[in-house]
Structures are given as C-alpha cells and as structure tokens.
Amino acid sequence: MKRFASIVALLLTTAIAAQNISSEYEKYPVFPECENVAAAALEGCFNQTLQQFVFDRFEVPDIVSEESYSGTLSVFFEVDKQGSFKVLYVDAMYPELKEEVRRVFAALPQITPATYNSNPAYVQFTLPIPIPLQAPAVVSRTPETLTEAEESEANAEKNTFLIDRTSEYESLEKRPYDGEEYSSNINIPLSHHNYFLFDAALNQVGANNHTAQKPYIYSEVNQYYDFKQRNQSWSMNKTSWLGRKWWDEHFITIKGKDYWLTVDPGVDLQAGRDVDADIDTYNNTRLAYVQGGIGKNIGFFAVVYESQGRFADYFNRFAEARRPDGGNPAIIPGRGIAKRFRDDSYDYPIATGHVSYSPSKWFNVQLGHGKLFLGDGYRSLLLSDNASPYPFFKLNTTFWKLKYTNTWMSLRDVRPEVTADGSFRTKFMANHYLSYNVTKRLNIGLFESVIWENDNDRGFDFNYINPVIFYRAIEFSTGSRGGNALIGISAKYKFTDRINAYGQLIIDEFSSSDFFGSEGSYKNKQGYQLGAKYYDAFGVSNLMIQAEYNRVRPFTYSHNTVVLNYGHNNQSMAHTLGANFSEFVGIARYQWNRVFADAKVIVAKRGFEFNSEEDMLFYGGSIYGTEDNRVSDLGNELGQGNTTDFFHAELQAGYVINPSSNLKIYGSVIFRDFKPLVNTESVFENQTTWVNFGIRTDLFNWYYDF
Numbered sequence: 001m002k003r004f005a006s007i008v009a010l011l012l013t014t015a016i017a018a019q020n021i022s023s024e025y026e027k028y029p030v031f032p033e034c035e036n037v038a039a040a041a042l043e044g045c046f047n048q049t050l051q052q053f054v055f056d057r058f059e060v061p062d063i064v065s066e067e068s069y070s071g072t073l074s075v076f077f078e079v080d081k082q083g084s085f086k087v088l089y090v091d092a093m094y095p096e097l098k099e100e101v102r103r104v105f106a107a108l109p110q111i112t113p114a115t116y117n118s119n120p121a122y123v124q125f126t127l128p129i130p131i132p133l134q135a136p137a138v139v140s141r142t143p144e145t146l147t148e149a150e151e152s153e154a155n156a157e158k159n160t161f162l163i164d165r166t167s168e169y170e171s172l173e174k175r176p177y178d179g180e181e182y183s184s185n186i187n188i189p190l191s192h193h194n195y196f197l198f199d200a201a202l203n204q205v206g207a208n209n210h211t212a213q214k215p216y217i218y219s220e221v222n223q224y225y226d227f228k229q230r231n232q233s234w235s236m237n238k239t240s241w242l243g244r245k246w247w248d249e250h251f252i253t254i255k256g257k258d259y260w261l262t263v264d265p266g267v268d269l270q271a272g273r274d275v276d277a278d279i280d281t282y283n284n285t286r287l288a289y290v291q292g293g294i295g296k297n298i299g300f301f302a303v304v305y306e307s308q309g310r311f312a313d314y315f316n317r318f319a320e321a322r323r324p325d326g327g328n329p330a331i332i333p334g335r336g337i338a339k340r341f342r343d344d345s346y347d348y349p350i351a352t353g354h355v356s357y358s359p360s361k362w363f364n365v366q367l368g369h370g371k372l373f374l375g376d377g378y379r380s381l382l383l384s385d386n387a388s389p390y391p392f393f394k395l396n397t398t399f400w401k402l403k404y405t406n407t408w409m410s411l412r413d414v415r416p417e418v419t420a421d422g423s424f425r426t427k428f429m430a431n432h433y434l435s436y437n438v439t440k441r442l443n444i445g446l447f448e449s450v451i452w453e454n455d456n457d458r459g460f461d462f463n464y465i466n467p468v469i470f471y472r473a474i475e476f477s478t479g480s481r482g483g484n485a486l487i488g489i490s491a492k493y494k495f496t497d498r499i500n501a502y503g504q505l506i507i508d509e510f511s512s513s514d515f516f517g518s519e520g521s522y523k524n525k526q527g528y529q530l531g532a533k534y535y536d537a538f539g540v541s542n543l544m545i546q547a548e549y550n551r552v553r554p555f556t557y558s559h560n561t562v563v564l565n566y567g568h569n570n571q572s573m574a575h576t577l578g579a580n581f582s583e584f585v586g587i588a589r590y591q592w593n594r595v596f597a598d599a600k601v602i603v604a605k606r607g608f609e610f611n612s613e614e615d616m617l618f619y620g621g622s623i624y625g626t627e628d629n630r631v632s633d634l635g636n637e638l639g640q641g642n643t644t645d646f647f648h649a650e651l652q653a654g655y656v657i658n659p660s661s662n663l664k665i666y667g668s669v670i671f672r673d674f675k676p677l678v679n680t681e682s683v684f685e686n687q688t689t690w691v692n693f694g695i696r697t698d699l700f701n702w703y704y705d706f
Contacts, residue, residue, distance in 0.1 A: 029079045029123065030112040050108075050127070051136045057104050058133060061096035073097050075127040077105060081120040083113040088124070097131070177253035180260040182227040185358045186291055186299035187215040189699040190371060190385050192378070193596060194662065196544060196589045198225035200535040205494045210403035210435040212445050212490060213396070214373040217356065217364065231659050234594055250660050254292075261292035264661040266697030268307070275689040277313035282345075284308045287697060302353030303699060307335070310345040312690040314672060318706060319346070321682060322570035324414035326422070331570055334703055336388045337414070352389045352700075364396040371700070372407060374433055374447065375490060376502040377531045377548050378585050379575050382447050382488050383431065385701055387571035395467065401437040406430075406467040408460075411451070411568040415624065418563055425563055427453040429573070430464040441495070447488035447506075453563045484508075484564035486557075498536055504529040506574070508556045508566075520636040522620070522627060527552030527579070537588075546587040554580040554607065554620025554636050560627040567623050576706050580607035580621040582638055594656040596664075602705050604646040607639040608676065608683045642683055644676040648705045662698040667691075670704055 027042065034045035073092035079085055085108040090098040114123040188194065195214075201224040202211050209220065218227070236247040245251055252263040268285035289303040309332070310316070319330035319338070330338045330346055338346035354368025371385035372392065390409050397404040413425040431449035438444055452461055461483075487510065492502040507515070508525035515524055531548035556579040557566035566573050577583060583604035590597045607621045618625035619641030631640070654666025672688040679685055690704075 025117045026121070026123075027115045029083060029114045032109070032111070035112075048136060053108065054104055054127075054129065055133060055136055057107060058129070059100060060131065060133065061094065061100060063096055064094055064131060069093060069131060071131055073101065073129050073131065075101050075105070075129065076124065077127065078122055078124045079111070079113060080122045081113050083111040101129070173256050175255045175257070177250070177255045177260060177262070179228045179231070180255065180293060181262065181291055182218050182222050184291075184293045184299045185217045185219055185297070185356045185364055186293070186301045187217055187354060187356065187366075187370075188221060189662065190215045190373060190701060191662070191698045192701055193589070193598070193664075193698060197230075197591060199533070199544065200497070201225040203494055203500050203533070203535070204497050206440045208401060208437055208440075210398070210437070210443070211492070212375055212435055212443075213403060213405045213433060214375075234656070234659055247658060248660060249658075259292065259294050261290065262660075263288070263290045264697070266303075266661065266663065266699070268305075268694070268696040270309070270692055270694035270696070272312075272690060272692030272694075274312040275691065276687050279310070279313055281311050281690070281692065282309060283311070283694070285696075287699075289697070289699065297358050299356040300353070301356075302351070304349075304351045306349050308341045308345055308347050312670070312688055312704075314674070314686060314688050315704065317682075324424070324570065325416040325419040326414075331388065331414070333571060333706070334386060334388065334701070336569065350389065362397060362399050364398075366392075366394040366396075368392055368394075374405075374445075375504055375529070376492050376500075376533075377504070377529055377550075378546065378587060379529065379548065379550050379583075381504045381506040381527050381529050381550065381552065381574050382433070382490070383449070384572075384574055384576070386576045386703060387567070387573050388569040390568055403435040404467075405433045405435075407432070408464070410460075411573075413563050413565075413567070414569055425453065427451055427563055428460055428464075432467060441493055443492045445490035447490065448485070449487075450483045450485040451559075451564050451566065452483040453561070484559045484561070484566070486566065499532070499534050501530075501532045503531065506552075506556070519634045521634055522555050522630050522632065522636050524553060524636075525556040525558075527556050527575075531585075540590075542591040544587075544589045546585075546589075548585040548587075549583070550575060550585070551582045551638065552577075552579045553638055554640060555618075555625075555627060555630065556580075556620070557623040558618075558620070558625050558627060562624060562626045565623045570624070572623055576703055577604065577606060578621060578623045580619065580638060580640065581605060594659070595654075596656065597653040598651070600648075600650045600705070602646070602648040604648075605639045606644045606646050608642040608644060610642050610678065610680055611682060612680055642676050642678050642680065644674065644683065646675075647671075647673040650705065657695075663695070664698050665695045667693045 027039065028046050030042060031046060031049040033049050034042060037045045071093060073090060075090050076088045077085055078088055085105050087102050087105050090101050092098050113120045115121055198221055202209055202221065204224070207224065209224065231248065236243065238244050238247055250262040250264050254261040266287040266289060268283055268287070270281070270283035272281040273279070274281055285305055285307040287303055287305045291301040293299045319332050322331040323329055324331060324337050328337050329340050332338050332346060332348045335348050336350045338348035341347035352370045354366050354370055356364060356366045358364045369391050370389045372383055372394070373385045374380055374382040390411055392407055392409045395406045407430070409429040411427050411429055413427060418425045429449060429451045431447065434446045436444050450464060486506060486508050488504060488506040490502070490504045492500055494500040505528045506526060509523050511523050514521040515526065527550070529548065529550045531546065534545040537543045537545040552575060557572065557574060558579065559565050572578050581604055583602060586601045588599045607619055609619050609621055609625065617631040618627070618629040619631050620636065621641055649671045650668065652666055652668040654664050657663040657665055670688065670690040675685050676683045
C-alpha cells in the first residue's frame with residue numbers, strides 16, 4: 001500500500017494491504033497506542049504498531065534457521081467487529097512457521113474495531129513477513145511537513161484505500177521443471193513403440209493394475225516404470241541450451257507454485273518411394289503441442305497438426321475410397337478428411353487434445369477429442385485407435401481390484417447416401433468396460449457398447465448416461481432399430497513376469513441358437529482374438545515377441561439401419577480390416593538405449609464384396625453394408641465373397657532423438673501382397689514395396705497394414 005509511503009517506511013519491507021477499506025466513511029482499527037493520533041495518521045500507526053508487535057514476539061523456528069531459509073510468508077487475517085484478530089490462512093514454506101504466526105496473533109490484544117459510517121465493521125489485511133526478520137522502520141516525517149504534491153497523493157490514496165500490487169508480477173515464482181508430466185493425470189500418447197517400453201513393467205505377476213483401458217495416464221504407469229530415471233540414463237548430458245533442448249528437454253518449460261507447462265514444436269516429415277507404382281511419397285506435418293497441469297488435480301494436453309502428403313498407391317486408393325460427401329477427395333486413414341493439395345497430394349489439418357480431472361485417487365474424468373483403445377493386443381475387436389479422432393467424455397473409476405471405464409462419444413457418418421442438407425449424419429456411442437483382477441495372474445474384462453443416431457430428433461439419448469445400466473435392455477426399450485448394441489469379454493493370464501496370454505470375444509447380435517449352431521447364419525455376428533507376449537525373449541533384454549490371431553465373421557459390426565454400423569468417418573471403430581476375415585500377426589520389438597527396431601508380419605484371408613453390375617450383394621466384409629441386401633440367411637462362411645489372400649511385412653529401425661518430446665528418426669520398408677479371387681474396379685491384385693525415411697514426433701499410431 002502506498003498511502004503515507006513518503007511518511008512511513010513500513011516494517012518488513014512490504015506494507016500491510018487492507019482488503020476491504022474503500023471510502024472516507026471508514027476508519028482503521030485503533031490500537032491503544034494510537035488513540036490520540038489524528039485520523040489521517042491512523043493507518044500508519046496501525047501498521048507500525050502491529051508490525052512492531054510481531055517483530056518483538058515472533059520466534060523463528062529452529063528448522064528454518066538450521067536450513068538457512070530465506071523467503072517470505074504471507075498472513076491473511078481479519079479484525080472483526082469486536083476488535084479481535086483472526087488468522088484466516090497462512091502461506092509459508094514450513095508448517096512450523098504457520099504455527100508460530102498463529103501463536104503470535106493469538107497474543108494480540110482486543111482493540112477498537114474499524115468503523116464504517118460510524119458503525120463497527122470487520123476489515124481484512126494481508127501481512128507479508130520476511131525471513132530472516134527485519135526490524136520496523138521509524139516514522140521520519142509528519143503530515144505537516146509534506147509538500148503539496150505529496151499531500152495530494154496521500155489524500156487520494158487515503159480516500160481510495162488502494163492495495164499496492166506493483167510487485168505482483170515480479171513476485172511470480174519461477175521454479176525449475178522436474179518432469180511433472182510423469183506424475184500428472186494427462187494421457188500418455190497412444191504409440192505402439194512408446195507403450196512397448198513399459199509393457200513388461202505393467203505385466204508383472206502380482207501387480208494390481210489394469211492394462212486394457214488405453215490410453216494410460218502418466219501417474220498410473222509411473223508407479224511401475226520410472227520415466228525420469230529412464231531419461232536420465234539416456235541423457236546426452238549436454239550443457240548448452242541448444243544441446244539440452246535438442247537431445248533431452250522440452251523446448252519451453254514453465255513452472256510455478258501450483259502449475260506447470262511444456263510447449264514443443266514437432267514434425268512428421270517423411271520421404272519415400274512406392275517402387276512398384278513408381279510414386280515418390282512424402283508427408284509434411286508441422287505440429288505444436290502443449291501439456292500442463294493446474295494444481296494437483298487438473299491436467300491438459302493439446303496438439304495442432306498441419307499436414308500435406310502423398311502416400312503409396314494402395315494407401316492413396318484406400319483413402320480416396322473413403323472420401324466424404326461434399327467434394328473432398330479422401331479421408332486419410334486414422335487422421336481425417338483431406339482436401340486436394342496440388343494435383344496428386346492431400347492436405348489434412350487436425351487437432352486433438354483433452355482435459356483431465358482427478359477429484360480423488362479413485363476417479364478420473366476426461367473431456368477430449370482423440371482416440372481410445374480397449375485391449376492388450378496389437379488389434380482390438382472392441383474399440384481401437386484405427387479411426388479418425390472424435391469427441392469423447394470418459395469416466396474412469398478405480399478401486400480394490402476393479403477399474404471401470406465409461407465412455408460417451410460423438411461420431412459421424414460422412415457417406416453421400418446418409419448426409420442430409422449438406423450436413424454429415426451424427427450418431428453417438430456409449431460403452432463401458434469393467435476390468436477385474438480375479439487373481440494376481442488372471443484378469444477378466446466385460447464390455448458393452450451401443451450406437452444410436454439422432455432419429456426423431458432425440459439427439460443424445462440420456463437413457464445411456466447411467467454408467468451401470470445394461471445398454472442392451474435399453475436398446476429394445478427404444479425400438480428394435482433404435483440402437484446397435486454389442487457385448488464382449490476379454491481375458492489376460494500372466495504365466496510369469498515374461499509371458500502372458502490374452503484374448504477377446506465380441507458378439508454383435510446374440511442369438512444362442514445361431515451363435516452355437518453350425519448353419520452359418522448371418523445373425524452369428526461374432527469375432528475373437530487370441531494372443532501372447534514374451535518379454536526379454538530368449539534371454540535378450542528389451543526384446544519382445546508377440547503373436548496374435550484375429551477372426552471376425554461376416555456381417556459383424558454392420559447393421560440393417562446402415563447408420564448404426566460400428567464406424568466413424570468411413571473407418572472401423574474396431575479392427576482395421578473390418579469384418580469377414582481371419583488374420584495372424586507376428587511382431588518383434590527391440591530397444592537398446594535410444595536405438596529401436598520393429599518387425600511385423602501379417603497373413604490374412606479376407607472377403608470383399610464384388611460391387612459389380614453382375615453382383616451387388618452384401619457378403620459381410622464392409623461394415624457399411626446393409627444386412628437387408630445380404631447374400632444369404634444361412635451358409636455364410638468366413639472369407640466369402642471376393643476371397644483375398646493378404647500379406648504384409650514391415651521392418652522399421654530408428655533412433656530416439658529426444659525422449660521428452662518423443663522425437664525420433666527412422667527408416668522403414670513395407671512389402672505388401674494383395675491377391676483377390678476376382679479383379680474388380682476397386683479390389684484387384686497388386687503388390688507394393690514402399691521404402692520410407694522420416695523424422696517424427698511420435699504422438700499417435702500410423703496403420704499401413706490393410
């Protein structure tokens with residue numbers, strides 16, 4: 001407070017700040033020592049007397065002196081209508097300092113209270129106390145000796161009771177960033193390589209965690225895998241600013257008392273060649289991502305991408321086959337709608353992010369725009385990160401041996417046949433997944449999901465808000481075609497710390513006679529997954545071998561009301577290949593310090609529609625087909641239709657440039673062989689050899705294996 005600043009050099013270097021004295025009809029509280037002081041000097045006398053009292057009686061705790069602490073504590077207190085002092089709260093480094101403040105203030109006498117319009121009133125103050133203590137200054141001038149200008153300033157401040165906040169900006173604390181993200185509640189970006197690094201740590205026998213619900217949050221994983229220690233072991237120990245930022249640290253870090261923030265620029269730059277199609281490929285993504293925390297319970301993460309690219313021939317054809325209504329030429333798989341760039345490329349901007357709030361250790365609530373994943377495998381038959389990002393609201397509840405995840409999503413169907421008035425068709429999905437650790441080795445998960453559309457202007461159906469209700473029962477209560485419900489079960493068994501097996505079963509339309517029958521009913525819409533992981537394989541540290549088999553019957557994920565399929569932006573919300581396929585996946589991943597290598601082989605049998613003038617029937621391969629046009633009620637077999645043999649092999653090796661920002665450099669080669677029974681306009685025999693080199697900020701998964 002500046003009032004009488006030229007008269008009184010107040011104690012403790014910073015004046016007491018009054019919080020609610022604001023007019024000339026108010027009078028300061030009066031100590032007995034100030035009873036004969038002129039009204040204009042009451043403030044200075046009050047400040048001088050209080051600060052002298054505190055200085056004379058305050059005893060600095062031993063621990064503060066022993067640790068040579070130097071700083072400032074802040075006391076927010078009140079003088080009530082009876083003239084009694086009450087401490088409201090204290091900000092201090094040590095609890096002993098807080099206790100000492102309360103002891104000293106308890107010894108203050110009852111004084112004459114402040115008044116407003118001649119009536120007693122309470123008033124609040126803030127008193128900063130420097131440590132080590134400083135003695136009060138002595139009044140050196142009186143109002144009678146002020147110059148005219150000084151007296152005018154003093155009178156103006158006396159009448160407004162302004163609080164001195166001129167040092168507020170300078171007092172903002174700047175603390176060193178110390179990896180706060182790793183103890184935060186923000187999501188770890190979904191990346192197969194990044195998740196592989198701590199997968200073995202999470203799958204120790206006896207660990208009471210839950211590995212199917214992804215993405216994980218940092219604070220969950222940090223209990224089993226020490227991110228900071230890993231970064232320290234990989235550190236380049238550079239001393240220059242540029243060296244530290246390039247190799248080890250976030251580009252910008254900000255940390256204060258109750259907040260932290262990191263900002264990083266990033267890229268996804270690729271240059272390659274599709275040898276068989278004679279196409280030079282590239283991707284040019286520039287991005288910026290920010291993450292941070294406010295207090296202990298709120299975290300946030302956001303990324304903005306600006307991208308242009310041209311890919312291998314099969315990838316471009318796949319993207320253009322999923323073009324949306326409205327004239328845009330393609331949907332980039334896993335990313336979003338693209339507009340034409342130049343004559344042969346695509347421009348596809350996108351933004352993702354989330355806000356995460358943990359009111360307690362049992363609950364985490366997230367609102368975001370991104371992707372989710374359910375399962376322990378490379379693929380998921382329940383919910384995967386295959387499709388474009390979407391808005392979601394998620395509630396995680398974790399206690400005892402349970403983790404319960406409820407998610408509500410807003411999806412879009414962008415096909416010309418379902419759009420209305422130039423607008424994409426909106427639909428909604430609600431699902432829940434209950435994970436239960438039956439023993440220290442066995443985990444079982446129960447899954448249920450329903451999709452509904454905005455028919456009859458019902459919008460978001462609040463029947464599905466209840467997180468524990470059975471959606472299937474509600475589906476029938478809202479009409480036989482009011483929603484598309486799926487149920488599923490998953491399991492994982494940890495044989496040792498190094499070996500575990502996992503599986504999933506998805507049922508799209510449960511009819512016991514059709515499910516257990518052998519007549520090949522189109523209603524037998526189900527799929528299953530079996531897989532296993534072997535960590536430190538064959539005694540090689542940080543080598544993981546994974547084998548997985550996926551099988552999904554025809555018509556699974558589709559629906560007779562075509563909008564209610566299990567898709568978003570013309571992409572499957574589950575398995576990348578859709579339905580009507582069997583697939584074997586073999587993966588090897590290896591990490592040595594910052595060097596990594598991956599190898600993947602996929603062999604599949606797939607069934608496509610012919611989509612020719614002679615045969616427009618629906619064989620159950622596309623999730624966007626209608627069952628009303630099915631090829632047969634009975635006798636449906638896996639791979640029916642335009643049966644296709646599919647082979648995909650991928651090898652990648654790279655180097656982690658910066659583990660904090662996930663910046664990596666890599667090279668990869670893909671060999672793909674696609675052999676259908678009959679060549680049609682959209683499904684025909686082709687082979688691809690795609691060589692690619694790049695540098696990327698690894699924040700999401702690219703899928704090229706379709």
